[in-house]
Amino acid sequence: MTIADISSFAAGQWITPGTGARAIASAITGAPIARAGNDALDVQAMLDHARTTGGPALRKMTFHDRARLLKALALHLREHRQALYDLSFDTGATQSDHLIDIDGGIGTMLVFASKGRKEMPDAQVFLDGDIEQLSRNGTFLGAHICTPLQGVAVHINAFNFPVWGMLEKLAPTLLAGVPAIVKPATATCYVTEACVRLMLESGLLPPGALQLVSGGLGDMLDHLTCQDAVAFTGSADTGLKLRSNPQILANSVRFTSEADSLNASILGHDATPGTAEFDLFVKEAAREMTTKAGQKCTAIRRIIAPETAIDALISALSSRLAKTVIGDPRDTATRMGALVSEAQKHDVLAKAALIATEAERVTPDAVLPDTGAFVSPMLFHCTTPDTAQHVHTTEAFGPVSTILPYRDTDHAIELANRGGGSLVASVITRDPETARAIALGAGAFHGRLYFNNRVSMAESTGHGSPLPHLTHGGPGRAGGGEEMGGIRGVKHYMQRTSIQGSPDILTAIGEKWVPGAREITSADHPFTRRFGDLVIGETLHTAPREITLADIEHFAHFTGDTFYAHMDEAAAKRNPFFPGQVAHGYLLLSFAAGLFVEPNEGPVLANTGLDSLRFMKPVEAGDSIEVRLTVKKKTKRNDEYGEVRWHVTLSNQSSELVAEYELLTMNAY
Structure with a gap:
């Protein structure tokens, strides 16, 4: 029987087993089928390659670029999974087991690709949470952002899932914009090596984004910095040994562990x-x-x-x-x-x-x-x-x-x-x-x-x-770490930083318009401008419209919403929230649309919804409303159209805010 050499991929080169190589036996027959390991790997060169080549290339991409990369990798693996099935039998796994490991790993990548497109911006900075107003007039604000670590993620995986164990760590790491060095358990590394070869041969990954150690890590952990991260799966004893590395302790290197578990x-x-x-x-x-x-x-x-x-x-x-x-x-x-x-x-x-x-x-x-x-x-x-x-x-x-x-x-x-x-x-x-x-x-x-x-x-x-949507990990004996968990898992490979400044500064950093930031006006109605032409902060101010009692009562009868606050002056006054008979909130939204919509056929393809609707102040008959419509955020969906998120405010004749929401439209690219 031919003994396969299981190589490492280090600093852009495939390196065959050398000094320190060990034999790997088939779980079915006990006969040797492969050998792996090389004590001569230049671990510093691998770390440098990831930090100086892989990291910068990934960070130039947006979250959506990296999500598309994950999807393409997953689809490429799906096309070639039979080769992985064939190898995996020698690990002792059945075809049903392969579906968990190989198909499960591919599916996990696809979930992260989808969530990256849906829940993260088409940008290089992730905004974590809402804006915090730090001053009375809103000229000094705070927020939290997440940016990729500028190091490398070292993934140390267990023997039982040579594909899923790698991909469930790799997907959030690449989505975050961080390169990875993968070290599978030697007993099943021949399956992992085949999977890595498939991904590298696809030509999809930037150089330095993915490296592989088939065998021991040597002293790699002794060279890690505060910008690096380690994700470990294995025994509690091994996890404790690795976590206690002086360099990891001294530099507060992020260490995520998933260990023994008496479930x-x-x-x-x-x-x-x-x-x-x-x-x-x-x-x-x-x-x-x-x-x-x-x-x-x-x-x-x-x-x-x-x-x-x-x-x-x-x-x-x-x-x-x-x-x-x-x-x-x-x-x-x-x-x-x-x-x-x-x-x-x-x-x-x-x-x-x-x-x-x-x-x-x-x-x-x-x-x-x-x-x-x-x-x-x-x-x-x-x-x-x-x-x-x-x-x-x-x-x-x-x-x-x-x-x-x-x-x-x-x-x-x-x-x-x-x-x-x-x-x-x-x-x-x-x-x-x-x-x-x-x-x-x-x-x-x-x-x-x-x-x-x-x-x-x-x-x-x-x-x-375990599902990629939810956290995988546990306290105490289970290692104390978390993996996957949707975007929560991506944040493990990013630094959360608080930022403070004016609305213009926060708008520029987050690529998302912040109320109070500079408004941009155009001679053209924004609804006549294509997705690619619209700019963050572009704003339309409408003329006012008076709300009459006839408007309120007609809307009530037309819609069937005859709630007493809209129809009965005396009853409305007994309500502590209303001064008397008031306009429906949805009437205000309808009139607002009438004020800002450009009715002719154009690049606005559809209104897909609204978020964060709040009514701040009631509107009575005789009051008027005017609308401010601002481009808050843009997200490209494909080559044909993108999503525009508009910040919409309704103000009365006294410039008091009466309603606020975010409008979503799909605009032709």
Whole structure:
């Protein structure tokens, strides 16, 4: 059999294994299939290449440019994913496991690409939160901005998800505008290397945006600065060692960790045998034990169930696990493959033996292949969960889980929290009060709480599925970090900076018009100007329009909105908010549109909505209103049109603000 050389990609060059290379075996056969590692990598050159070449190239792009880059990369990987499937079988993963790792990673990139376009500006500065008025007249303001770190993100990934583990970190990093150096676990780095090659060969990435270390990092962490970041996934012991690096401590290098986790699943007291919830609980527990052969950071390690349901649960779960077909993952009939290596097999068996000192194993050995790192699903039952130690502190990273009985909801919460912090705890219940009690009692110990029952089960994503929209991480033993979480995850690779200054200064920095900033007038009506011609701050002031009593009453009868404040003078006066009969707020909006709209066919294609509507002061018959319409923000959507966000204010005859909102239009490019 040919032994593949798994290379590193450093400072723009592919470097084959050298001194320090180690052999990698197939999880299926145990035979060597590859080798990786090179102690001669110039880590300083890699860091310099990222900082001086990759970083500047990414920072020249806008968030939308980088979002489009992510989408293109994801689509390129999707076209070539079969090659990744073929390699991944040797990690012990089945085709179903590939869908989680490879397709899941690609899907995560697509989500970040979408959120980057929808929730971030087509600009180089991200505005974080609202403007703070720091002076009486609004001439001195404050805000928070986020800008990319000017260093490099070092990603240290675990063996169990060689593709998803890389892409879920890489997507928010690139979207932030920061280059990455990826270090996969050596045991499965051959799959990661193939994925990196595909992305580099696409020609989409700027030089220096992505580098790869196949093997050890050497002393790379000793060269990091305050502008760098480390994201780690792996064991708590390794995480502690890396986090304690003197250079990381001295420079306050950002360190995000996702580590060991004794995740729990709680069967609600209402989910009795025979209910849909009980069946769902058994299905989820079995799936989490056997998917990826239990080698998931989110897998269920502790099954917490009412004392009265223990016997039925052991019987149902044991029966389901007994039907699991274990074998060569390339066989379509296989439902559980091998652990990643013989070393991992020995580790799992040793930790299962520790658990066995406090719990009884209730499932027998399965029939296993003669070669490879295969193990049987191991379900334990601990009758003394309050005094046991290993079941709450020992993670056997394989198909191993322990059933723990609880007396009441408070006891279930106590047991779940004894894990010392986890990535996820699931609760199967239809009882809202049980769900609320567990959220309040256990939320502080878990990064995610997953509730499911017959109402949501058909569409739920499962206990063990982190989603890019939500944070993935957890307190305490789980590492204390957060990954993904939508735009929250992007901010991990950016610096939040408070800025203070005049409205003009804040407008220039954020590329978003701030009230009080300079207004720009044009001889042309802004609705006659195309997207590319409009400028931030361009403003239209309209003529005034008087609001009459006839207008108010006609609008009331025409729309059917005959609320007393619009129709009954005496009743309106008894309301502390109104001086008497007043105009409808929506009448004011309609008249405002009539004042500023240019009616002829032109570049304004559609009104797509309004945001942040507020009514500040009532308008009576005899009052007049006038409108100020200002280009607040522009966002290109494609080559044909872009979104214009207009700041709209309505003022009365005394120049008092009566209403304010943001109008959204799509304008031809």
